[in-house]
Amino acid sequence: MRTFSALLIALAWWLLLSTAMLGQQQFVQSDPNNGRPLLLQSMDGTRWELPILVYADANVDMFTTQDSLIASAHSFERNGQYFVLLYSYYKNEYPCKGMFTAEQKAKIPNFSTICQLLGYKLRWLEVDINKGLVRISREFLLNTDGNFDSFGTSSKTWTQLGTLPRGAVTSAIEAITERMRKEVQKEKLAGRFP
Numbered sequence: 001m002r003t004f005s006a007l008l009i010a011l012a013w014w015l016l017l018s019t020a021m022l023g024q025q026q027f028v029q030s031d032p033n034n035g036r037p038l039l040l041q042s043m044d045g046t047r048w049e050l051p052i053l054v055y056a057d058a059n060v061d062m063f064t065t066q067d068s069l070i071a072s073a074h075s076f077e078r079n080g081q082y083f084v085l086l087y088s089y090y091k092n093e094y095p096c097k098g099m100f101t102a103e104q105k106a107k108i109p110n111f112s113t114i115c116q117l118l119g120y121k122l123r124w125l126e127v128d129i130n131k132g133l134v135r136i137s138r139e140f141l142l143n144t145d146g147n148f149d150s151f152g153t154s155s156k157t158w159t160q161l162g163t164l165p166r167g168a169v170t171s172a173i174e175a176i177t178e179r180m181r182k183e184v185q186k187e188k189l190a191g192r193f194p
Contacts, residue, residue: 028146
């Protein structure tokens, strides 16, 4: 639990110190030909990582990074908790058609123009498998160039995994949980666990 808490504190400090510079922050290096992510910002914001696909459908692809998996492996092994960055890449104008309700669209001036610029979402995803809980503690909307655009929603409360609607996020959580199990096995084989 201490390692998990220390990781969350470090990430909170990173957010606090970098919030003023988020307007210039690039989180995704996208392919100029099709917009898909080529590289994703690491958890500590100091390097680029190859994306790991954890979910795909006609509207969205979801990715995480290897450093997210490695950073949470010990916590996952000890108490079933992990914290990862979950990147969403939106396809086929999905943000304009399916991501916002009619009420939300009506509240945003020039919505049709603005939504064309939305290409990605970055979530800070916390999961406790043993208790069956999930929390999206921070969410950033990113433009089609992978740069910070605005803050999305965030939550301080945990939600029961079983109460989430079946869809992209729940499928991504299942895939990431399976990858976490594999990462723990790799760490054990490498002798990095007692």
